[in-house]
Amino acid sequence: MKKQVKIVTIGGGSSYTPELIEGFIRRYEELPIGEMWLVDVERGKEKLRIVSELAQRMWDASPYQVKVHTTLDRREALPGADFVTTQFRVGLLEARIKDERIPDLHGMLGQETNGAGGIFKAFRTIPVIGQIIDDMRELCPDAWLINFTNPSGMVTEAAIKKFGWKKTIGLCNVPTIAQMRESGNIGETEEELTYQFAGLNHFHWHKVTNRDGEDVTAEVLKHVNEKNGGTPVNIYQEPFPEELLDSMKMVPCGYHRYYFMQREMLEHSIQEFKKGGTRAEQMYQVEHELFELYAQPGLHEKPEQLGKRGGAYYSDAACECISAIYNDRHLRMTVSTENKGALPCLAPDSIVEVSSLISARGAEPIAWGEMPPAARGWLQLMKAMEECVIEAAITGDYGLALEAFTMNPLIESGKEGKRVLDELLVAHEKYLPQFAEKIQELKAA
Amino acid sequence: MKKQVKIVTIGGGSSYTPELIEGFIRRYEELPIGEMWLVDVERGKEKLRIVSELAQRMWDASPYQVKVHTTLDRREALPGADFVTTQFRVGLLEARIKDERIPDLHGMLGQETNGAGGIFKAFRTIPVIGQIIDDMRELCPDAWLINFTNPSGMVTEAAIKKFGWKKTIGLCNVPTIAQMRESGNIGETEEELTYQFAGLNHFHWHKVTNRDGEDVTAEVLKHVNEKNGGTPVNIYQEPFPEELLDSMKMVPCGYHRYYFMQREMLEHSIQEFKKGGTRAEQMYQVEHELFELYAQPGLHEKPEQLGKRGGAYYSDAACECISAIYNDRHLRMTVSTENKGALPCLAPDSIVEVSSLISARGAEPIAWGEMPPAARGWLQLMKAMEECVIEAAITGDYGLALEAFTMNPLIESGKEGKRVLDELLVAHEKYLPQFAEKIQELKAA
Amino acid sequence: MKKQVKIVTIGGGSSYTPELIEGFIRRYEELPIGEMWLVDVERGKEKLRIVSELAQRMWDASPYQVKVHTTLDRREALPGADFVTTQFRVGLLEARIKDERIPDLHGMLGQETNGAGGIFKAFRTIPVIGQIIDDMRELCPDAWLINFTNPSGMVTEAAIKKFGWKKTIGLCNVPTIAQMRESGNIGETEEELTYQFAGLNHFHWHKVTNRDGEDVTAEVLKHVNEKNGGTPVNIYQEPFPEELLDSMKMVPCGYHRYYFMQREMLEHSIQEFKKGGTRAEQMYQVEHELFELYAQPGLHEKPEQLGKRGGAYYSDAACECISAIYNDRHLRMTVSTENKGALPCLAPDSIVEVSSLISARGAEPIAWGEMPPAARGWLQLMKAMEECVIEAAITGDYGLALEAFTMNPLIESGKEGKRVLDELLVAHEKYLPQFAEKIQELKAA
Amino acid sequence: MKKQVKIVTIGGGSSYTPELIEGFIRRYEELPIGEMWLVDVERGKEKLRIVSELAQRMWDASPYQVKVHTTLDRREALPGADFVTTQFRVGLLEARIKDERIPDLHGMLGQETNGAGGIFKAFRTIPVIGQIIDDMRELCPDAWLINFTNPSGMVTEAAIKKFGWKKTIGLCNVPTIAQMRESGNIGETEEELTYQFAGLNHFHWHKVTNRDGEDVTAEVLKHVNEKNGGTPVNIYQEPFPEELLDSMKMVPCGYHRYYFMQREMLEHSIQEFKKGGTRAEQMYQVEHELFELYAQPGLHEKPEQLGKRGGAYYSDAACECISAIYNDRHLRMTVSTENKGALPCLAPDSIVEVSSLISARGAEPIAWGEMPPAARGWLQLMKAMEECVIEAAITGDYGLALEAFTMNPLIESGKEGKRVLDELLVAHEKYLPQFAEKIQELKAA
């Protein structure tokens, strides 16, 4: 593979692309990009134009000559690709707004990757991942699929288990952010500490040891509730009960706040919604401003404002992961990959998010061992729910969708939850062909 | 064992005792009772007197001469016992009232065996079961422990796994009631059908086949939402969504309503609470009336009114189980017993509630096989929660109690849930010596 | 199903058929046979004629009018069948002779269902079971497949897991014989005792309790090495070391002698072989005599001499099993069926031989729980070997066949074992189309 | 821990010690040794003197000033130790000679770590490891135990699971040798390749990938049967059948030859035995010569002749492991450590030998995932046998010892195996106090 690398980015018109470009420029000496393709859909054409022109200006301002290609037809881009990165959003931010508004209106958490919103994001995204993989099988059968489309864990599980693309790695910036912040909180550098993560995407725990092998998790836990505690900025920082942290003896991820302080998180979400709309709507505005910036011909670097979005370091994680594969670096990184027993309380073929070694072999998960009962029960519940969601996303089975809704701790069971399910189905009709029949039935009723 | 049988009933002053006596009288020819002891605590002395006198009148009116002994010291009763049945309620109905009122007041489900109330019933009961077993080990080392003290599943798990009394069987009337009602609903007799149950106490599913081996579960499911659908009378009959039933392809138990239609069940519970107090308070009244009846010297049979209580058929199940052991009957019965692999998604040494054969060997669980993902996830969550509860009940570990509260789907996570935990701890102080230190701390705050 | 029953017996020309007929006659009142078909292959035509005429004479001498049909084309017999029983032997006794002679000649155990012989019996039989199931799917999609073709466990696993015929039950007479003999040895009747078996076909253990629930396994073990110890007559009765029996605390089956006293069993097998040929060759003679008897027009009952064969009670087990299904009897019987967790050390979808309830639902395995380490290791090894055998039987994969040979404790690993594998492949060429290519290669070499 | 390191070597009088010293000298800059203690028993006093004097000369010839202490009382050495390495041999080479001769005389494999010899080495060693750990708990509670006493896997399992010393790592040179040789065989350097090992000590498999992530295992397999194929020199190089290698798609370790080509390996062992005595006896001679060399006052480096012994690179592995812990290096190394799910076919708390990361946290196993059926069955059998051995080693349970003998593929089951067990018990009486009663009984018989 020591030839120059061809990268194809699906959803290339995303506002995150400049971060990706910056990451590749910074790593050019170790990861020589030959060709770069940004792919998007018709509706994203204008954004794709703006972002690809900025991308080209960024490369042109660098010491390296890389051509940025664009296309609305991924089949044009894929042939010969070494890495396909996915950062698309089926239905764009408009869809996310629905994912967040509709639950909120029914008094449930409106959130992008958790609860009802996360399930619908999976319903829209998984079939498209299937189609992308069909194309990859034909056009670039040796390529790696580096997914950072959310819900990243479920999308990765679908890609590997259901669509059979073993060379998939799922990414998330949550572990990255935790590592960066927490080390500082206890007066250490990130390099001094060893982090071990295990769980599911947006639902994991970690432990930390120092250079002397001493477990410093308890110290890290003392700072979890602080402003810089390691939780991404997009999550409201309702404090975890101290006794809960002490009892777990592991650091929960930021998204656990939705599960462990449910009423507080819900109330905050509804307040925010009343004040300024959903987070999606706020992002809509942020995006708008970003693209105005991107369009300025004088700009040839990633603008600072991009850092405000929850996805910071996402693209950096992607570049790092790609470089680790290309250079066979055996880099310790937390990714979504096949369990292989790393978490014995889940099936070996489930996709989990665990500390892994990234090398030319892909991700090798580090075995974690048995979880204490509470974490084990949570993980098993969440994975079972994910399985229902993935199966429903592929088959359009309404009953399974309802089972997933009923199990999901952030969705009310009963009539109200079912109402949210039905409204979301109708609202996203355009992107849910697998549920077409049920949607017709719902519309007729 | 073909000698006459000595039965010791702990909590003998319970209003259910007459049903038990009736059951033993009806089965005397197959199960010759030699001696019968009713044991209760000082506070239950008067009830014990009333109920034991009725019991003796019942036996005297029968063709059999059985002496009913009473004592406030179980160590007097236990020597030589063949079967010890447990139907006691630590803290009496007053404690149950607190279990139900306090959550209700915080907008959560107030229920005897589910949610916060069920957890506290476990906290109060499990240490006492441990003490009873200590006494049995010394005084009647060959006796069977037939537990129908709630939460029956957790109490049985504590008895077998934690206190090492392998000869324990946990009973519940929910499967009995389902079998009786459902067969009629589809125009069959109970004998024509084979029921297979699997899950946890108050959290199980079942499938039904007919004499020709045809799966008639779908037919049974059509009637689940009817008045006679198989749910015990003490549970509000909010209908299950049809699509959920269709998707599960198994019959959920009545208690699943709390989990699958949470808001509706909660609203009903709060309404009832506002109208007439908690169910516990209503029962208080029912109990009062029952004991007035029991005290009438002319009464020498089980009065009809007892049937109104949720525990109907409970004692009958106990007599049936004892007779099946005594007579080595290999009776198919649904009980709480060691899993042994019957549900492969749970540990072999977990206690589960499954269709079993009851014989002189005790309970032999019938293997169910793998559960579909949703049911598997639910069971794994609930069992993990039970493990935290049992461990906390024995050790008084507040952090684990909080973890159990946080996981339990019927308890709000976050501040409000923690408040309920703390109030219940203080309210039940007298019966929670294992939490004494924490309770002092809470009271001081 | 309460209509009259149609039975189709594949391999109907077997010398065991009269026992089957006798079993059906004896049970006619509970299991009314309407029609009976005996199917065999061209090479078995003459035997089929003799045996079917005897069968008809037996029915004619009974109070019941049942017509025995014969055919060489199973597709003529299958339509409308309720039960298909399989007792065929691909390649007849001649094939068995090779299975036993060839290993013996190389100094390894020559035995019908264990070691190299058992593996080759699987290689020949499994593809034919696949074809029978293909026909059943088309012609009698509701029929039960009652298999007693050996190796019964592997054939049943192939039928259920590989060919998808869930309504298959695998039978063996070894548990039957053990139960009959052992109860007498300890001065009890079979009815007084409860047997629990678990393991694999021809590789299981059991425990025994009496009417009082007391474990009497230790007593049974005292008699295992006696002439009437429970081991079938076809197995040489080399005694088990007492300390081994004491340590296991479970009764091994007769076939365990091959594994636990390997040299002694091998030496006896070779001695026998030198004296009078393999057991197969002795059986050849017994068969010849039996068929001379069967052909006598005056005979209209099962002749006593049939009892000499190792398969005694086999057919009786089949009749009993069929009746238990037909009458929904919930009969406790040891059969090969889907594990479903009954043995947690094996996969839930593995086929195991365990005490089960036989009813219209088929077999419900009784959960056994965890095995002690030694038995667990043996079972896991043997099941893994079976998996290799079954996969090789279907695919003709020589490497997997060699892996199975290498693992099998009764086959020498290394050159000599490989030689036996190769010779058996060539010897059975006619019945091993799946290995055709490899056989050509071996013949060319 | 960045202070100077105190090393205590139990069995310090071993002929391997100079390699250990050399390793520490070579790594002094990264691993500053402050103090070094060599501990041995009375019978090894003279060897300890010779070897410690050589060790001191080696340090004196180096640029570093390290004092080598000796003692016959480990309690004198242990206080304040950072690393305790164990390389002792209970009963010295004389005991090994018995382990090898006695099985050989009965026609079974006489080998140091496999078969009957390996089991007895475990019986003698495990209780001593328990005593060492008792002393460590008291005198150096924070020390790491780096075990290279054989059978390394079982000793490590006993140390971690039975004696509770979590900070134990078990070492072996087999993976080291394989990596060194195999890379050269396919024209690569060791650094270019990634090895993943999984299994048990002396019973593992591995796969190899190159810098491009391509699986080159098939290429490595082509050279396994060559002189430099990766098998340690102490193992006779009977070739593996090619079809077996092709089917496994993993590289078996050298010790697999005993299991996969049993007759050939046995015959070679017996031939060698007839020619020149057991390998142990040959080693006796080698040892004698080595100690003559060591005693020469002019020698102050590790003599070349030490490389002839099977244990080459053992001590190097130990130094490397210690340095990786001390320097928190996250070094990829194959060690015996807690499974934690890395091999899902074995219990999470079993000790396995797998590729791990060695850092200040100890060993973190890399998850391997599910094994193909044959390897899975082998591993499960061997681990179950190990469990019986370890339990018998601690309790002196003869029945369990016999169960282990019966299961072990390299020991004949039946009378002859039992005879070997009994003779070995008597022969090793002095070192087997746990079996004292049984040994008396055997001697009396």
Ligand SMILES: [Mn+2]
């Ligand atoms: Mn994320």
Ligand SMILES: [Mn+2]
């Ligand atoms: Mn109940």
Ligand SMILES: [Mn+2]
């Ligand atoms: Mn058989």
Ligand SMILES: [Mn+2]
């Ligand atoms: Mn070694």
